Amino acid sequence: MAKNFSKMPERIAGLGEMAYNLWWSWNPAARMLFKSLDRQVWKECVHNPVKMLREIPSEILESAANNSQYLKQYDEAMTEFNRYMGINNCWFTENIAGSVCLPVAYFSAEYGLHHSLPFYAGGLGFLAGDHIKECSDLGIPLVAIGFMYPEGYFRQKIRIDGWQESVDETLDRDVTPITRALDKQGEQLVVKVPFTDPPIHIALWKVHVGRVTLYLMDTDVEINVPWHRSISSQLYVGDIEHRLLQELVLGIGGSEVLRAVGIDDYLLHLNEGHTSFALLERVRTRINKGMSYDDAVQNTRKTSIFTTHTPVPAGIDVFPFHLMDKYFSSYYSHFGLSRDSFFRLGLHPENPTAGFNMAVLALNLTAYHNGVSKKHGEVSRQMWNSLWPDKKVDDVPIDYITNGVHVPTWLEPKMELLFNKYLGPDWKQHHDSPDLWKAVEDIPNQDLWQVYSWTKTKLVNAVRELARKEWVEERADPLKVISGGTLLDPLALTIGFARRFATYKRSFLIFSDLERLKRLLNNRWRPVQIIFAGKAHPADDEGKRILQKVFNKVCDPAMGGHIAFIENYNEQLAQYLVHGVDVWLNNPVPPMEASGTSGMKASLNGVPQLSILDGWWLEGYNGKNGWAFKESGSDTGDAESIYRLLENDVVPLYYNQDQDGVPQEWVRLMKESIKSSGAAFSARRMVKEYALKYYRPALKEVSS
Numbered sequence: 001m002a003k004n005f006s007k008m009p010e011r012i013a014g015l016g017e018m019a020y021n022l023w024w025s026w027n028p029a030a031r032m033l034f035k036s037l038d039r040q041v042w043k044e045c046v047h048n049p050v051k052m053l054r055e056i057p058s059e060i061l062e063s064a065a066n067n068s069q070y071l072k073q074y075d076e077a078m079t080e081f082n083r084y085m086g087i088n089n090c091w092f093t094e095n096i097a098g099s100v101c102l103p104v105a106y107f108s109a110e111y112g113l114h115h116s117l118p119f120y121a122g123g124l125g126f127l128a129g130d131h132i133k134e135c136s137d138l139g140i141p142l143v144a145i146g147f148m149y150p151e152g153y154f155r156q157k158i159r160i161d162g163w164q165e166s167v168d169e170t171l172d173r174d175v176t177p178i179t180r181a182l183d184k185q186g187e188q189l190v191v192k193v194p195f196t197d198p199p200i201h202i203a204l205w206k207v208h209v210g211r212v213t214l215y216l217m218d219t220d221v222e223i224n225v226p227w228h229r230s231i232s233s234q235l236y237v238g239d240i241e242h243r244l245l246q247e248l249v250l251g252i253g254g255s256e257v258l259r260a261v262g263i264d265d266y267l268l269h270l271n272e273g274h275t276s277f278a279l280l281e282r283v284r285t286r287i288n289k290g291m292s293y294d295d296a297v298q299n300t301r302k303t304s305i306f307t308t309h310t311p312v313p314a315g316i317d318v319f320p321f322h323l324m325d326k327y328f329s330s331y332y333s334h335f336g337l338s339r340d341s342f343f344r345l346g347l348h349p350e351n352p353t354a355g356f357n358m359a360v361l362a363l364n365l366t367a368y369h370n371g372v373s374k375k376h377g378e379v380s381r382q383m384w385n386s387l388w389p390d391k392k393v394d395d396v397p398i399d400y401i402t403n404g405v406h407v408p409t410w411l412e413p414k415m416e417l418l419f420n421k422y423l424g425p426d427w428k429q430h431h432d433s434p435d436l437w438k439a440v441e442d443i444p445n446q447d448l449w450q451v452y453s454w455t456k457t458k459l460v461n462a463v464r465e466l467a468r469k470e471w472v473e474e475r476a477d478p479l480k481v482i483s484g485g486t487l488l489d490p491l492a493l494t495i496g497f498a499r500r501f502a503t504y505k506r507s508f509l510i511f512s513d514l515e516r517l518k519r520l521l522n523n524r525w526r527p528v529q530i531i532f533a534g535k536a537h538p539a540d541d542e543g544k545r546i547l548q549k550v551f552n553k554v555c556d557p558a559m560g561g562h563i564a565f566i567e568n569y570n571e572q573l574a575q576y577l578v579h580g581v582d583v584w585l586n587n588p589v590p591p592m593e594a595s596g597t598s599g600m601k602a603s604l605n606g607v608p609q610l611s612i613l614d615g616w617w618l619e620g621y622n623g624k625n626g627w628a629f630k631e632s633g634s635d636t637g638d639a640e641s642i643y644r645l646l647e648n649d650v651v652p653l654y655y656n657q658d659q660d661g662v663p664q665e666w667v668r669l670m671k672e673s674i675k676s677s678g679a680a681f682s683a684r685r686m687v688k689e690y691a692l693k694y695y696r697p698a699l700k701e702v703s704s
């Protein structure tokens, strides 16, 4: 895609470059630059600057280029952008790298960066997106590798009977912030995955994420055989052979991509087991350079990091041997290995006949591996003990680094202004310092509540607007207009429940006792309402059945119109929800939630948690920042805990408002939420831990 927008006046031409760097999305001054061009167009283009600059009438651009107030704003934002892009004495060089500075190559099957880039299904993707944004902020030299998925994930449509339908949407590359990666001749880079017959070609695209480049692979190129063209069409395909091909392209093709863009040596950080084949390629390259197999394996291990997110064996890809034979039989000879010794790299000792296990491969070929919360570290050590049969469970070398969220991305802009005022103007520079957040106490309750109420109104308006649009433009069934949230009340206590409809997340739990729930919802003076959102995986019929059950309850008049289901959960909707609901509800089956991050986003914005003790909440809960309950061992028991907390604590506290309508005690809780998560559950804290614990020693290994 050409970056030059035909009608852009020279004076504000920098907007074009900025539109293609997601830096704008986490910098309020840059966001305002687009928004203030024309609020209506900004809204119609769903906050996508590339689309906006393509569609905006040229007179608007001309008039901005001649408006001194706009130009002042423009010059300030551009100066900041150029400063940001130009700094090189960053935290990383100063504290970690010293003179050796190899980039980190980060591999992930999905990235959640912005809703205009539909390359994610859920938490794993946002973790990756937040990780690379934070690496950019900290000046960590990182290149990211992933897929473009021209058909994205899918657009969710709920039928009137509650069944989820997937509408495939083809990515419109002209209005997406991606550009072709070019070779020296100015042609799009196309790389070939080695050792496949017929060869698989990958066209390369890129996304600028601040100072980080994310390379996106796309196999939909004409020279590929048809079956290969669709390898990267969609995220998480069901067919096992298709999946193997995807992972082959991701790991092995991804390594080839790095070579093609001139990156020969790097640390390797693998986000989940889909990416593990990259390790094989790393070993092979080292053998090619003359190392023995054993040395190549040792060197690979000491320079590679594997982050696992899965607390259950069923969540890991295991490929049948006949498929491994089909695609790898010409590959393992390069290792000087027999078929059996090659396959041993991926054999689970407890179940060696099951196939080739991608997590086992990653654990075997990395020296640094971690779970994503303290609890998940424990669970992982247990789960993988058999790989270290001579070690006691506590000594299994799997550590943890608790997830965090990219604060500038997830903080509500008006809340940010409040923080600027009370935490000091440069608070963002050191937002992972716990002391900084004590100053949240200085925010007058009235002010915090006012900003918060405004945000909540914004959420309710946004929800109604979506329902209105469906009603007007699609002639939606009236039931859909109601289930979409038109009856929501901006003053009622609002519970948010938004995440993938995976069975273990138990979206239906709150409906366990309908009479009790109805009493909560339909209370005349102290009403409660719930907003649901989330997609079930298209191949997960059980997930879809749960979604259908939830939807049918939403449509039941007995619930009083106090529950809404918002279709097509995505990044934008997540922003509205984590900023604007009053309570974030979380009730997975422990210990299935390795960490969870949406609660962290809510907490940062002053939304207290009502959560089972699992994942990050085991570390996050401090008795003052929300509510926690222990698992009871049954759904009814856990639901009972939720009802009891709502009836006795949450509802009374929320509605205990003074004559100005401010619930003073509730605002205290909001402040505790912010204080307890702003530093501790920030991506900055998380990425610094990765850098100190893993990137630093791995770099030492490279330089020695």
Ligand SMILES: *Cc1c(COP(=O)(O)O)cnc(C)c1O
Pocket (backbone or CB within 6 Å): 121, 122, 123, 124, 126, 498, 499, 500, 569, 570, 571, 574, 575, 595, 596, 597, 598, 599, 601
């Ligand atoms: C943060 C986020 C998630 C992660 O949700 P969890 O269930 O808390 O891990 C999923 N989807 C979207 C759109 C998000 O923004």
